[in-house]
Amino acid sequence: xxxxxxxxxxxxxxxxxxxxxxxxxxxxxxxxxxxxxxxxxxxxxxxxxxxxxxxxxxxxxxxxxxxxxxxxxxxxxxxxxxxxxxxxxxxx
Amino acid sequence: xxxxxxxxxxxxxxxxxxxxxxxxxxxxxxxxxxxxxxxxxxxxxxxxxxxxxxxxxxxxxxxxxxxxxxxxxxxxxxxxxxxxxxxxxxxxxxxxxxxxxxxxxxxxxxxxxxxxxxxxxxxxxxxxxxxxxxxxxxxxxxxxxxxxxxxxxxxxxxxxxxxxxxxxxxxxxxxxxxxxxxxxxxxxxxxxxxxxxxxxxxxxxxxxxxxxxxxxxxxxxxxxxxxxxxxxxxxxxxxxxxxxxxxxxxxxxxxxxxxxxxxxxxxxxxxxxxxxxxxxxxxxxxxxxxxxxxxxxxxxxxxxxxxxxxxxxxxxxxxxxxxxxxxxxxxxxxxxxxxxxxx
Numbered sequence: 335x336x337x338x339x340x341x342x343x344x345x346x347x348x349x350x351x352x353x354x355x356x357x358x359x360x361x362x363x364x365x366x367x368x369x370x371x372x373x374x375x376x377x378x379x380x381x382x383x384x385x386x387x388x389x390x391x392x393x394x395x396x397x398x399x400x401x402x403x404x405x406x407x408x409x410x411x412x413x414x415x416x417x418x419x420x421x422x423x424x425x426x
Numbered sequence: 427x428x429x430x431x432x433x434x435x436x437x438x439x440x441x442x443x444x445x446x447x448x449x450x451x452x453x454x455x456x457x458x459x460x461x462x463x464x465x466x467x468x469x470x471x472x473x474x475x476x477x478x479x480x481x482x483x484x485x486x487x488x489x490x491x492x493x494x495x496x497x498x499x500x501x502x503x504x505x506x507x508x509x510x511x512x513x514x515x516x517x518x519x520x521x522x523x524x525x526x527x528x529x530x531x532x533x534x535x536x537x538x539x540x541x542x543x544x545x546x547x548x549x550x551x552x553x554x555x556x557x558x559x560x561x562x563x564x565x566x567x568x569x570x571x572x573x574x575x576x577x578x579x580x581x582x583x584x585x586x587x588x589x590x591x592x593x594x595x596x597x598x599x600x601x602x603x604x605x606x607x608x609x610x611x612x613x614x615x616x617x618x619x620x621x622x623x624x625x626x627x628x629x630x631x632x633x634x635x636x637x638x639x640x641x642x643x644x645x646x647x648x649x650x651x652x653x654x655x656x657x658x659x660x661x662x663x664x665x666x667x668x669x670x671x672x673x674x675x676x677x678x679x680x681x682x683x684x685x686x687x688x689x690x691x692x693x694x695x696x697x698x699x700x701x702x703x704x705x706x707x708x709x710x711x712x713x714x715x716x717x718x719x720x721x722x723x724x725x726x727x728x729x730x731x732x733x734x735x736x737x738x739x740x741x742x743x744x745x746x747x748x749x750x751x752x753x754x755x756x757x758x759x760x761x762x763x764x765x766x767x768x769x
Contacts, residue, residue: 335606338681338740359579359597360561362604363735383737384527386561400562401738402527404731405683405745406621408738418738420524420731 342381343399348372350395357387357396429472431502436478440544445478446512450503461496462613464620470495471519476543477502480509484550487591489580490536490560492517492525504584508591511549515539526563533565537572546574555580555595558602606734611672614732618668622725626664630657639767656763659698663718666694667725672732683736684748687726691719710766716759720752727752 344365346357351373358366358373363380366373366387373395375381385400401418402408411418430453435442461470474493479502488511491501498514515535517525525531536554540546556564558579566577581590581601590597633656638649671678671690678686695715727748730736 335676335735336681337736338743341739341743342737343739356566359602360558362559362582362602364599364603380735381737382735383739384562386526386558389563389565390561390567392567399739400527402731403733403736403738403741405727405741406731408741408745420528 336379337382337403339379342378342383343397344375344378344381344383344387345397346373346375347395347397348374350393352393352395354392356390356392360386360390362386431499432477436481438548440476440548443476443478443511443548445481446502448479448502448506448508450499454499458496458499463616467617468519472498472514474514474516474539476545476548477512477514478510479505479512480507482509482511484548486510486549488513488545488549488554489587490515490554490556492520492522492531494519494521494525497521501584501587504587506588508588511545513539513543513545513554522557523559523562526560529563531560532563533568533572536564536569536575536577540573540575552576553578557584558582558597559604604734606675608673610734611675611732614729615669615672618672618725618729618732622664622668622728626660629660633657633660636764636767639764641768659703659714659718660721662694662698663691663721664725666690666718667722668729670694671722671726672729675729675733682727682740682744682748683730683733684723684727684744684752687723688719690726691722694718694722707766707769709762709769713759713762713766716755717763720756720759723748724752 353368353371353373355368355373358368362384363377363382365375365377365381367376381398382403383398383400385398388396388398388400402420404418404420407420408418430451431447432444433447434445436445457470461467472493472495486509489501490513491498493514493516501512515531517530520528520530522531552575554575554577556577556579559582561579564577569575569577578595580587581597582604586601590601634649634653637652637656638644638646640648667687667690671683671687674690675686678689680686680689695718727744730741
């Protein structure tokens with residue numbers, strides 16, 4: 335199953351990439367592949383913007399606007415005037 | 427209260443460490459069932475700290491987990507025949523993946539928990555096996571910098587830990603992927619159902635009260651018959667969005683959840699029409715088409731939070747289109763339904 339096309343905010347700076355491969359290890363949707371000692375985004379539409387890759391990239395080569403892909407969380411955030419956030423009692 | 431999953435304790439250089447059973451008993455299953463149904467879920471916690479599975483020594487592996495008891499139970503029951511330490515972080519009773527998203531399952535908590543448990547005195551090596559889904563909150567290189575521990579990302583599912591260890595701590599591509607199988611989806615349905623149910627009850631009460639309106643004034647008799655009928659349709663629309671859509675997710679057309687919900691709602695409308703449950707007057711029929719699709723679309727859209735593959739940008743995009751339509755449809759529907767009372 336795939337979600338909407340062309341929405342993910344994931345970006346990879348190939349210049350900075352040191353080819354350590356941690357992004358492809360932590361990505362739960364096989365968005366990255368390591369090709370010729372460099373990471374490459376091979377399936378951008380599968381990105382769920384969890385932020386695991388960017389958080390673990392030691393070279394700061396990845397940016398993604400991470401957050402919860404959760405309608406209830408977005409509504410709760412709008413009502414509270416905060417960023418989208420899971421409500422207590424929602425994620426168990 | 428004695429915790430049955432704690433079987434004893436081990437003396438270590440860092441103090442006494444409780445040992446845990448690697449099997450799940452009836453109480454654990456009952457607790458899991460209740461948590462799955464959203465009963466006392468935020469209180470289904472265990473004390474953060476260090477635990478022992480089997481009979482670990484200073485060379486044994488250290489596995490990191492969350493203090494949500496369901497997460498902890500899944501982990502310990504996957505460790506049959508293994509000697510391991512379990513480092514339980516304080517995630518406020520939230521599972522690993524959600525807590526990592528919030529940052530409570532994170533770098534700082536790992537570093538602090540290592541100190542608090544005196545882990546460095548208890549073990550001789552400096553490796554931690556962190557569940558892969560903890561990665562959104564954990565920066566492996568930062569953990570290394572602040573604690574000296576190397577983070578090894580274990581598989582997504584605890585059930586793969588044995589194979590992962592046998593494979594020399596290397597995960598296969600399959601172990602690294604999150605799925606969203608029929609079983610994965612079905613265990614999430616009860617929570618979605620319970621979360622939305624109070625709104626359904628509230629709506630039903632309003633419909634019951636308004637159902638008695640007619641040209642001649644107000645009739646309790648009409649309120650009961652028309653109210654029951656309205657409640658049944660509302661319930662069916664709600665069940666369509668909270669059960670039918672999650673179950674049929676891969677096969678419903680479209681990619682956005684709100685569209686899948688809309689289509690499922692239309693299927694329900696057709697079923698109601700064919701089964702002779704349709705309204706006699708056109709205004710009321712139109713009202714129900716709008717109300718049913720608004721409910722099924724909205725509740726289906728809410729399943730994005732339970733899914734394992736939707737992104738924030740994507741959900742925002744579908745909401746920009748869907749939410750105004752859902753609001754318009756439900757308000758128009760309710761207005762038409764009230765007008766229909768007087769026709």
